Amino acid sequence: MEIIKDSNRIRGTSEEVEEAARRLRKQLTPAESILWEALKGRKLKGLKFRCQHPVGRFIIDFYCPSHKLAIEVDGSIHAQKQVYDQARTDQLQAFGYYVLRFTNEEVINDLSNVLNRISETAKLLPPQSPNAGGL
Numbered sequence: 001m002e003i004i005k006d007s008n009r010i011r012g013t014s015e016e017v018e019e020a021a022r023r024l025r026k027q028l029t030p031a032e033s034i035l036w037e038a039l040k041g042r043k044l045k046g047l048k049f050r051c052q053h054p055v056g057r058f059i060i061d062f063y064c065p066s067h068k069l070a071i072e073v074d075g076s077i078h079a080q081k082q083v084y085d086q087a088r089t090d091q092l093q094a095f096g097y098y099v100l101r102f103t104n105e106e107v108i109n110d111l112s113n114v115l116n117r118i119s120e121t122a123k124l125l126p127p128q129s130p131n132a133g134g135l
Contacts, residue, residue: 013054021059022053031104032061032074038115039071045119055095058088063097069127070097071118075104098125 028051029038039049039062049071053063062071070092074085089099100121102114 003031011058014057017054017057017059021052021054024059028052029073029104029107031075031107035073035102035114036060036073036113038111039118041092042135043113045122047119047122055092055097058092060092060097064122066127067105067122069122070099070130071120072099073102073107094135 020023032051036049036051038044038050040048042048046108047064048066050063050065051061053060055063055070061073064071065070072085072089085101089101092099098121100118102117107114
């Protein structure tokens, strides 16, 4: 799939995707809220994260632009969506993003391990230019 960026749109998104991201920021799941509280304000090793970040036709739960690191938090519905989730991960990887996935249970029950995995992964990824949010 080739994404053609309209000069008025950011990261190849549509107005609908950007509006959906705004809505999702106001309706975080309990697990997303827990993780966002731990990530926002550069609380994790000084890394800047964005919440519900639109990219093309996707919305990434959390995104660290300095390392093109996408974090997805999956609820129980994702057990039935594994093929879709893998296709989505493959597409994001084709855009140059590194994708980490965690279950709601991992975030809720073992946040310190989740944060450690995010931090360790970020250390392994090369730093990106300041405008790394684009496609």
